[in-house]
Amino acid sequence: MANINSEITVITPVKMTEDKVKVIFAVKNLFPDAELLEKKNNLYITNTDFKVLKKIKDKVKARKSMAVLQRILYNNYNMNNTWFLLNKQAAFSDVVSIVENEDESPLGPIKVTIKGYDLEKINHWLEN
Template identity: 50%
Template sequence: MTTKKENNYNNKDLEIIVQAYVNPSEEIEKVNFAIKNVFPDSTLILKDNKLYTSTEKLEVLKKVKDQIRSKSTLSVLKKILFSNQTMNTTWFLLNKQAAFSKVVALIEDEDESPLGPIKITIRNQNTEEIINWFEN
């Protein structure tokens, strides 16, 4: 169920982009499956060996939020989001192979995921509010 607080973010001021490169050694269907495990309602587009989707709905991040329950993982996510913040944009990375197994695994560097990460970019006038949304 969507809360009133989540609905406040569903507007033109918010854009969430989810993207992952499909390596020559990977099957498109498997990368699609991995992304859909974490972002189930997304409609993915393939362009230039990259699967991506874009939305104005914060609910797309709900599965990430639900799986990041421990204080230590939440602290890592917030640290990553704040350190990657520039103006009205921030981003974080997920391990693509873990996502294939329906596991949300944060990574701090693209090299931590041998097949490349899933990158989630968040654009909003108040990114700090979005970052704090993960705690509520």
């Protein structure tokens, strides 16, 4: 599902106490086919295709956490934009752990922002 005015952004901080190689590994675990860029003390991915979220979708379905993800997307939805957070430490172990606020991920979460889609299209993609 691609939209000319859409964008999916993934961003996570690299704290001074973290090994950057391990943070890269964590992000690449969940977004294996995406190009990872570095800017200042953040790692980020920018993409226009939902394929970048396929592994997240598959793992959320496997853990039967889809209702949680959809609730968070709904709660954070504003003007065709929404977002959710993932635990960075869990990502290192190739586990998708959705967190509701930044405090639940002590080293800072991985933030996934979806811009330019209405919530119904996002939910349809997640469910299929």
